[in-house]
Amino acid sequence: MKELFKELPVIKGEKVILRPITQDDHDGLKELVTSDEVYKLEPTFLFERKYKDVHEVIDRLYDEALEEGSLILGVFLDGEFCGLAEMYGYKKELHKISIGARFLKKYWGMGIGSDVAKSMVGFLQNETDIEIIAASSLPANKGSAAVMRKAGFELVVQDSDEDWGFDKPLATDKWII
Numbered sequence: 001m002k003e004l005f006k007e008l009p010v011i012k013g014e015k016v017i018l019r020p021i022t023q024d025d026h027d028g029l030k031e032l033v034t035s036d037e038v039y040k041l042e043p044t045f046l047f048e049r050k051y052k053d054v055h056e057v058i059d060r061l062y063d064e065a066l067e068e069g070s071l072i073l074g075v076f077l078d079g080e081f082c083g084l085a086e087m088y089g090y091k092k093e094l095h096k097i098s099i100g101a102r103f104l105k106k107y108w109g110m111g112i113g114s115d116v117a118k119s120m121v122g123f124l125q126n127e128t129d130i131e132i133i134a135a136s137s138l139p140a141n142k143g144s145a146a147v148m149r150k151a152g153f154e155l156v157v158q159d160s161d162e163d164w165g166f167d168k169p170l171a172t173d174k175w176i177i
Contacts, residue, residue: 013119018073028081082107096132117151135175148175
């Protein structure tokens with residue numbers, strides 16, 4: 001079993017590849033982080049929006065984010081950057097982690113989210129000692145709910161208040177596998 005966060009994985013899905021972000025991915029990442037439409041249903045404290053310069057985000061990503069217990073990988077379809085996949089909230093003693101993803105709008109509705117979620121779950125279950133995989137989504141984000149169901153997650157809590165970094169807690173659905 002691989003110890004999570006000790007090495008940066010490359011995860012192959014049916015359609016996509018999840019791999020570490022490099023400076024060559026700058027343009028795609030910049031397009032993602034500047035899209036308000038992509039982030040309207042996302043937390044405000046996302047690492048890729050921590051710095052104004054996307055080059056600096058990439059330079060710091062695999063030091064700072066890993067220290068904060070978060071592994072962020074680029075999602076690529078046919079070699080093109082289409083979004084980010086994240087494993088976060090790592091609880092080593094509980095063998096638990098949460099997953100999430102965000103994609104450029106032009107890739108919405110293509111089944112990429114389901115492939116990414118299934119790929120991350122497969123990696124975590126088969127290659128690490130993770131036993132509990134969680135995810136959160138806002139009730140208004142029906143696409144995320146569909147992805148969670150397709151990936152085998154069960155809805156365990158509905159409309160629970162959670163701090164997503166906005167002015168006040170948001171009603172959030174909790175999923176587990």
